[in-house]
Amino acid sequence: MTMPIPGSERFSSRPVDPDELAASLPASLPLHTVSQEQIDALDPLTYEVVRHRLWSVTDEMGEALKRMSGSPIVTDANDFDFAIGDELGQEVQVGLYNTMLVGAVDLAVYWTLRHRAANPGIAEGDMFLCNDPWVGGGLHQNDVIVYQPVFHDGQLFAWTSAIAHEPDLGGVGLGSFSPSATDVFSEALPTPPVKVVRGFQLQDDVADLWVRRSRVPMLVGLDLRAKIGANSIGRQRLLSVIEQYGADTVKAVMKRMMADAEQRLRDKLRRLPDGTWRASGYQDQSHAGDRSLHRITVAMTKRDDHLTFDFTGTGPQSGVVNCTYAGMRGGVVSAVLPLLAGDIPWAAGGLMRCFDLVSEEGTLNNATFPAAVSRGPIGPAWLTGSLVAECLSQMLDRSVDHERSVQATCCGTWDTAVLAGLDERGSQPVPFLNLLMEPMAGGYGARPGADGMDTGGLFCIPMGRIPDTEMTEFLYPLLTLWRREEPDSGGPGRHRGGVSASMAVTPYGTSVPMGLVLASAGKSVAQNNGLAGGLPGNTGVEVLARGAGMAERLAAGELPTTLAEVGGQQEFGACYAESHLAPGEVFYMHWQGGGGYGDPLLRDPEAVARDVREYKVTEHGAQEVYGVVLSGGRVDQEATRARREELRAGRRHRAAPAGPGPQATVDLAGARRLDDNLVEARHDGAPVVGCAHCGQVLGDARAEGRLRLARFDGPSSAAGPQVTSDPALYVDDEVVFRQFCCPGCWTAVWSGVVPADHEDHALDLARLLTAAPSAG
Secondary structure: OOOOOOOHHHHOOOOOOHHHHHHHOOOOOOEOOOOHHHHHOOOHHHHHHHHHHHHHHHHHHHHHHHHHOOOHHHHOOOOEEEEEEOOOOOEEEEOOOOHHHHHHHHHHHHHHHHHHHHHHHOOOOOEEEEOOOOOOOOOOOOEEEEEEEEEEOOEEEEEEEEEEEOOOOOOOOHHHOOOOOOOHHHOOOOOOOEEEEEOOEEOHHHHHHHHOOOOOHHHHHHHHHHHHHHHHHHHHHHHHHHHHHOHHHHHHHHHHHHHHHHHHHHHHHHOOOOEEEEEEEEEEOOOOOOOOEEEEEEEEEEEOOEEEEEOOOOOEOOOOOOOOHHHHHHHHHHHHHHHHOOOOOOOHHHHHHHEEEEOOOOEOOEOOOOOOOOOOOOOHHHHHHHHHHHHHHHHHOOOHHHHHHOOOOOOOOOOEEEEEEEEOOOOOOEEEEEEOOHHHOOOOOOEOOEOOOOOOOEOOEOOOOOOOHHHHHHHOOEEEEEEEEOOOOOOOOOEOOOOOEEEEEEEOOOOOOEEEEEEOOOOOOOOOOOEOOOOOOOOOEEEEEEOOOHHHHHHOOOOOOOHHHHOOEEEEOOOEEEEEEOOOOEEEEEOOOOOOEOOHHHOOHHHHHHHHHOOOOOHHHHHHHHOOOEEOOEEOHHHHHHHHHHHHHHHHHHOEOOOOOOOOEOOHHHOEEOOOOEEEEEEOOEEEEEEOOOOEEEEEOOOOOEOOOEEEEEEHHHHOOOOOOOHHHOOOOOEEEEEEEOOOOOOEEEEEEEEOOOOOHHHEOHHHHOOOOOOO
């Protein structure tokens, strides 16, 4: 763990009390405000018209950014976002792109108002640039925000912002990812807010200082101008709305948008059960050479109309798998927006009033300076969001009214691979750097009523896209051998998780080795967990095929389509490593699918047969995990019944006993649903938890603190073909496939690929019986 540096605390930004912030500003920075009476006086028609106009302003900002940027990260993959905030930076309208960034944008504005209002001042025609993840705006240094104050009649009226991931901003590692970093000084330099535009004029000295750090300065310089252009569009369009409807009306709408979003979310929370739900996840390896697991844990407590996310117990910051407070907040927001606010306009400034964060400083998802944080958004922040989503889904799963919002974990993480070298296809060799964006096509988690979307995208980037292969080959000296969906990669369940995909590339148009940086998690421990007994999706894997002789084979007209056909000396890529890819060699990447929902032995056999026909599941997977036997492509009903009974008997024989207890049953007709497998009922006058399938009592509040379930621990490969490699390749900790089953009917209640010492929150009886539907 790195030692704190005195003075660095100045750059830590946190949510603020708006009244206190406004009162602290100098008289030279007057604010435009409206009264509550003006907000209440808004007529519904004007409110809706202006609200949609503000929405269109942000959409136009996004389109301007995409048209001006030359980076495939923006133009193809949509890894960016933008926002309109009120005079204090509270987010009124955000984009539907990288929603993790929503949790960080306002923090940068708060810090700027506190520390830049007097010197150098905040004036009309200014824009600020920031990539300091402790200040906010982004989640790691490659997230670069440009934001501006918008004035009306000399008063600070609003803020607009545009933010995108930059391909490289310096540091030791390619793409600013340094797998061996022990602190931030080996990474891209964090830059606190600096005035990059003054009096509507780009400051050449600041722009030159900015691009000078990068291995791809022309791309970074173009993106800088694209963000300035997007903000300019935002300012022009916002002022035109003010001119048409009046400043007070527009500001009243902005305040009302946040208040309405807050009230609608609070109303929804009041209708949900009170209680506490827990989840834990792991980062496998923290840096090159590390072979340990690193834990993030959360306890989500819901009381009345408010949520508290308590991350106490999370492991200390380590290696590169850290994020700042902004990353933790961004991870929480990425789960809250789609699961709780999918039917509420995303006025994030109001929505974020409905939860609090509790966290110890110096931990994996609340790291103190100078921790290395290059992996922040695609490591600990991502896992934070997945764990929060798991807790929210457990809470929502108690009611069929919220079934559409319940979802097993999506692809779980981002598999990072950066290739950089020399492009020799033109008249003059030129350097290139490519962050492979194909993992944008992750598998979505399954729901209680539907399968997860196959290669449907990323949970945190609703508008994300996978790059065009032909454009990639046009821009870089690479040839794609294949890019395809992979069967058995979706988490098995009553509803199947969405499958993921793989790709294989080889150098094409260069005679020198390319540098390769790998940074990813989820190779030994699953990060794409299932729900209600559903299994996790596939673990990730990267393979380097040395000595494959691709140049000669391509010249002979041979195009391999599988790793077996590629051949060569194949080596697994570590979670964090710096390596190379030489001409003739092949780099293979298989990223992660979504988790399943419910016991896979309860899946409709016809759905499994369809999956096999559509290459979502192999026949081997159908028999081994789903217990479905096919004959001539059709379900063999008798053989399937026998196979499923065989698998249930196998669960019974391999499991540890559930422990002593009465074999009582409950009346399922009067029971209250807890999830796909569990119900709450009363037995002998006391609340109990029973199996939703056979009615056996699994836990009695009078006697037990844990559910009585049969437990199995075995090798991770016992989970099924979606486990793609041996955990021992990556970590020294013991990793197991753990499954808890009802000892009456042997239905799977919980399944996971976890460390052997994983704390089993699924067995906590209190989380099930202390939560009851709230009044209202």
